[in-house]
Amino acid sequence: MQRLKSLIFLVAFGISAFSFAQQSYTINGESLALKTEVSGTIDLLWNTFDKQYRYFVKKDGQYYELVNTRVDGKYQEEYKSTLNELTAGNGLSTDRLRMTLAGLRSFINDYNASVDPNYTSNSETVALETRLGIFGGVTNNRYTSNPQNAIAPLVGVEFEILDSKLLPRHAIVFQFRQTFAVEDFDYTASQLSLNYRFKFVKSATVDVFANARLATYTYSKTVITSTDQAENSVDMEVSGGNLQAPILLGLGADVKLGNGYLTLAYNDLVGLTIDDNGEFPVDFSLGYKFNL
Structure with a gap:
């Protein structure tokens, strides 16, 4: 499935x-x-x-x-x-x-x-634009072991690079996400990722895009409860980092607002090269992006 x-x-x-x-x-x-x-x-x-x-x-x-x-x-x-x-x-x-x-x-x-004296040249080979965004949201950490399917808060920042002249529908995004522990799931993660976006709807007021998370480095920390030989509960903290190429696909939209964009995203709906925990994906974020 x-x-x-x-x-x-x-x-x-x-x-x-x-x-x-x-x-x-x-x-x-x-x-x-x-x-x-x-x-x-x-x-x-x-x-x-x-x-x-x-x-x-x-x-x-x-x-x-x-x-x-x-x-x-x-x-x-x-x-x-x-x-x-x-x-x-x-x-x-x-x-x-x-x-x-x-x-x-x-x-x-x-x-x-x-x-044509009014002609605007298309000869620019590069017309780079950069945008800086901040966002917050919630996630059920679908690509980790989350027995209670707990919903956790997340915050993040991203840096977007695009060529508005020759490749206006395409963008590269470097993103940092921080997820936090909650009562039912003592798990935190700091993640750096490289993303590619294709804006399949593009207009002066709204862009709708597909996002592919291509590579990630994640440092996570969780607490595991086990039972010792005397049947006492023992909490053990486990932490570490890993580099992956998960190919996580999601959807989002940038809506023109003021000097920037209101950004909505439904992240990591499908993982092509990574297994999920079987739960329905819950990973939403809302933020604002500034033109630099």
Whole structure:
């Protein structure tokens, strides 16, 4: 049952990421899922198929594939001829243009800017943004032994890095979480984790994302009660740290509020490479995130 839930969640996650990251086009009778790299007088579209890059440009509603075939060991560089025809009269040279994503992006941005004074260049390769968040919540520590299924409080802080220009739907998050002991469960844990987020709904006011906790270092401390030979109860404190790659999947949302975002999360719903204790997942957090 656990494996089935994990598989369903992973498939849904992959479908969401695929569908929102690219769009389908029909070019010369071929149906292709392509990513838009540059939008302007000329659009640049691309994707990989069977580990091979394919590039397309669109001008005046017409699509053209950029190709660089190899004959007798020599590249024919047909893409240069195609671009020369589409950009004729603008003084741009393709002599040193390589058929790479960065090279084509720069060339087409230069052309778009030369014919449209209001054009905003897409040539930035990196436009990093960072956000700092604090949060609190509750958890039933589903991935530890929790016989009473006790609910414990947690607090944390996270640092998010994203590229708002080229990869606005993707983010890397470094997070620290501290869970506390409660009467029915004398267990505390300090955890550092590396997370990946895909924002499958993105708008000016709200982002909805899937979160994958990829790697964790957890230092925990718990008290175990045992019985000695005289049948007396003996409490023993057990502590230690461990490094794991649990692949824990969850969901969350960032809602625009003031100069930052109100963040809600339902964490660690499914563990793909780690066993749970069989209880229903209870791991909710609420916080606020600031733009740095």
